[in-house]
Amino acid sequence: MTKLISITEHKSNYPTPITFSFGDTVTLGKLDTEYAGWIRVTTFDGNVGWAPIQYIDFEMGSSVGIATHNYSARELDTIVGEIVILIHELNDWFLVRNEQGLVGWLPAKTLTTV
Template sequence: MRACAIRDYRRQYANPIRFARGDVVALGARDTEWPAFAWITTTDGNAGWAPVDWLQPQDDGLAVALRDYSAQELDVRAGDIVELHHDLGDWWWCTHADGREGWLPARDLYLINDTTSEETSE
């Protein structure tokens, strides 16, 4: 499935968090705008938003990662076409035509119906 960016989007964090399955992270507050995400801090001290469903909370304020994750966002310009891979909490993991990958908010994308060449709003 593909989508067209309806506005420019610039990544919000210069050093996005990453963790691997089994890593332990410090679990913070849930996001009010994007409730599928919580603020976490990795063992290297980097902090950012991560999907709550991909973490197993422990009793001590820590959580164990249930799968690999990267918070890498994708810079796009309005009109750019991206390939959509999977969605999570109103965000899509995308690949740009130039090969770059990252997350984009669904609200900034216009879905393209490849079977009829029509576009649909997400």
């Protein structure tokens, strides 16, 4: 179990994060220029957000893809000094669990190991 500590406050800009399930069709948008490996997608319910390219099967140049994983783009809000537990690392983001048991994504650059 890897413990991380927040070295920078993080506030999510996405109050309604996208979610999709294995096998769902998503509409593909632009690639993220700040974080490599992320793509803008629109889910079946019309919600728009960022998803890891690794979680979507698509042909280059196609405007649609099929989800290969279940996914939630939920980000956690943190304050400096907050401790979280690392679940998964992907494309310069960490999927973590906080002390309240909430699970969400945080930019890797906002955390360091305890």
